[in-house]
Amino acid sequence: MSETISALNNAGYSGLVRIDETGLQGMITLRGDLSLTTVKKVATTASGATFPGQRQITVSDTGALAWMSPDELLILCPYEEVSDRLAKMTKTLGNTNALAVDVSDARAIFAISGEDARDVMAKLCPVDLHPEVFKPGEIRRTRLAQIAAAIWMEDDDNFRLICFRSVAQYAYDVLKVAAAAGSAAGFHAAQDPV
Amino acid sequence: MLTLQCPYCGVQADETELSAGGEAHIERHGPGSSDEAFEEYLFARENPFGVHFERWRHSYGCGKWFHAARNTVTLEVYGTYPAQTTEPPADIRKRISGVAPGWTWRFLG
Numbered sequence: 487m488s489e490t491i492s493a494l495n496n497a498g499y500s501g502l503v504r505i506d507e508t509g510l511q512g513m514i515t516l517r518g519d520l521s522l523t524t525v526k527k528v529a530t531t532a533s534g535a536t537f538p539g540q541r542q543i544t545v546s547d548t549g550a551l552a553w554m555s556p557d558e559l560l561i562l563c564p565y566e567e568v569s570d571r572l573a574k575m576t577k578t579l580g581n582t583n584a585l586a587v588d589v590s591d592a593r594a595i596f597a598i599s600g601e602d603a604r605d606v607m608a609k610l611c612p613v614d615l616h617p618e619v620f621k622p623g624e625i626r627r628t629r630l631a632q633i634a635a636a637i638w639m640e641d642d643d644n645f646r647l648i649c650f651r652s653v654a655q656y657a658y659d660v661l662k663v664a665a666a667a668g669s670a671a672g673f674h675a676a677q678d679p680v
Numbered sequence: 681m682l683t684l685q686c687p688y689c690g691v692q693a694d695e696t697e698l699s700a701g702g703e704a705h706i707e708r709h710g711p712g713s714s715d716e717a718f719e720e721y722l723f724a725r726e727n728p729f730g731v732h733f734e735r736w737r738h739s740y741g742c743g744k745w746f747h748a749a750r751n752t753v754t755l756e757v758y759g760t761y762p763a764q765t766t767e768p769p770a771d772i773r774k775r776i777s778g779v780a781p782g783w784t785w786r787f788l789g
């Protein structure tokens with residue numbers, strides 16, 4: 487067997503914030519009518535997380551469940567467990583008009599960590615990232631400079647970002663530019679309540 | 681800068697997160713239609729100085745198509761609504777009448 491590696495093989499950079507391509511991440515896309523009990527059950531069982539509301543991401547010990555659109559969910563789980571969890575999902579779904587697909591190798595995932603993380607992300611995404619508006623628990627599909635991405639916060643200083651594997655290098659490079667030493671914007675820090 | 685609320689994911693989407701899809705509520709005329717109807721469907725478009733209805737897609741977000749009612753002169757947005765309709769909902773038409781009395785658009789007004 488060949489050795490499976492992620493898009494940038496855990497590349498990392500330290501600037502205004504720390505940027506890491508965090509390696510192999512299991513990802514399963516589930517499309518279907520999200521009001522169906524079977525679809526809900528499959529999603530929560532496979533992720534171990536509670537069913538998310540609109541634009542929410544819920545976390546479990548071994549994964550997460552993200553609302554991607556009115557008919558799409560994303561299940562995060564350990565890379566090694568994807569085929570197992572996917573097989574169970576497909577079996578439970580049976581004849582339900584829904585589709586579960588392993589997209590782990592089609593994507594790349596990054597961590598953006600540090601006090602200036604909101605500033606760095608705000609340079610690249612047309613999203614209001616004010617601490618009172620964008621909080622942990624919300625996932626936002628948006629534009630990262632010239633590519634599509636999904637971003638969410640694990641806590642107040644830590645973003646996670648998913649993009650297509652084919653543009654992982656672009657995402658990494660543009661994040662490094664936004665986090666270059668000497669480019670601090672100091673915008674969100676200045677918004678903090680005194 | 682134009683900001684439209686996506687009716688599917690509720691995001692206040694910046695124009696750069698969206699793709700423009702041209703005029704809304706165009707009735708499709710295909711095989712079996714008259715030449716005039718087909719020509720109208722294929723080529724005839726409004727180019728209003730004022731109230732307009734358009735199709736947009738939240739292309740960098742949830743990926744869904746939706747409709748927007750807005751003013752091409754003032755850039756005021758009257759509202760957005762889902763794609764599954766052949767004409768603007770009554771509440772949006774009422775809102776437009778409130779701020780732009782006497783407005784017309786194709787078969788509406």
Ligand SMILES: [Zn+2]
Binds near residue numbers: 689691742
């Ligand atoms: Zn949307």
